[in-house]
Amino acid sequence: MIRKLTLALPALVLVLVLGAGAALAGSSRTEADPGVTSTSILLGTTSPLSGSASAYASVARGADAYFKYVNSKGGVLGRKITNTIVDDAYNPAQTVQATRKLVEQDKVFAIFNALGTEHNEAIRDYLNAQKVPQLFSASGATTFGSEAAKYPYTIGFQPSYQSEGWVLGKYLARTQGTAKVAVIFQNDDYGKDLLAGLKKGIQRSKVKVVAAEPYEVTAADVQAQVAKLKASGANTFAIFATPKFAIQSYVFASRLNWKPKLTLANAVSSASNIMQIASEGGTNKVVNGSVSIVFLKDPTDPKWQNDAAMKLYRQVMKQYAPGANASDVYHVYGMAAAWTAVEAMKKVGKNLTRAGLVKVVGNLSISTNPFLLPGIGLKTSQSDHFPIEQMLLQRWQKSSWKSFGGLWGYRGA
Secondary structure: OOOOOOOOOOOOOOOEOOOOOOOOEOOOOOOOOOOEOOOEEEEEEEEOOOOOOHHHHHHHHHHHHHHHHHHHOOOEOOEEEEEEEEEOOOOHHHHHHHHHHHHHOOOOOEEEOOEOHHHHHHHHHHHHHHOOOEEOOEOOOOHHHHOOOOOOOEOOOOOOHHHHHHHHHHHHHHHOOOOEEEEEEEOOHHHHHHHHHHHHHOOOOOOEEEEEEEEOOOOOOOHHHHHHHHHOOOOEEEEEOOHHHHHHHHHHHHHOOOOOOEEEEOHHHOOHHHHHHHOOOOOOOOOOOOEEEEOEOOOOOHHHOOOHHHHHHHHHHHHHOOOOOOOOHHHHHHHHHHHHHHHHHHHHOOOOOHHHHHHHHOOOEEOOOOOEOOOOOEEOEOOEOOOOOEEEEEEEEOOEEEEEEEEEEOOOO
């Protein structure tokens, strides 16, 4: 859904010239950055509302609902937020086109929470050249955090894929002895980073990656890849795929009568509603016992039933996203990113500028995001633009996730 906002023309800057070489008389007002007026802030988001990754539309929906809630409480220091959401169908070419329109025609203040690895890579050079904040890119590709000096206007949000892979690898190394791992991965920096992190985590252990099969986002299915992975003789299956292909990986493994001892699921496809589909009504044994990571409060976990933040989450969803599936944790992700954006803009203050926002999000130290798990904070520096590098492990048991162990932390280990 695309919403339009009519922006007031910037105030004119009056300059009085008193003659050649003379000083300027009086004080001049500075033009506001695009997308900001005294009463409004305009953000722009690209999201796969359709296409192979449409399950992620919940991310944009959850963020938008939270912004509407904030507006009902007075906005950000008196400014109301409008978030224009454009469907890019998970196609980087459409992401580029939509982003240019949002910046050049709609005059957004920032691109917020654009989703996808190749998609964010496709717009990063442009946004940094235009000095438009690429705020909380919804991708864990390592490049979005590690190249902060080269791309100061780009900031990530979720744990990096390399850190996630590393944690899963360390878990295998500590608990699975001589496991033989077969990996299906998306053939881009998303899948490759997860695989690299996994290999890093199992270093100096007897765990081995014995097979790895890539797939393209344009593929119809991944049956051939799963068949090859089964034939490798692996007893552990790692699924580094977006929801559509993650579900297929589970289903094809079951249909091929592959019975891995353990399956690893990457976080971006481990939402409870996705796992429920993959479990095929509980008949798919490959799903049961799967291990993944978690950094958000899960709305399906009974332990958060009376948690103040999750009560607020359900209230916001009911009021501002009626009919949406409140059990979908991707909505929580969107709210967590939106909450952080609001806090960052508040820290900039009344004189809200793009440069000011970039300075704040490049030096974050926040421990109070209510939608993150207890103990997980947001911290960035001039050399590290990934705010979250802590996570828990969780196991899929009896149709729901159960977290276990303590917090894992990763800072380029």
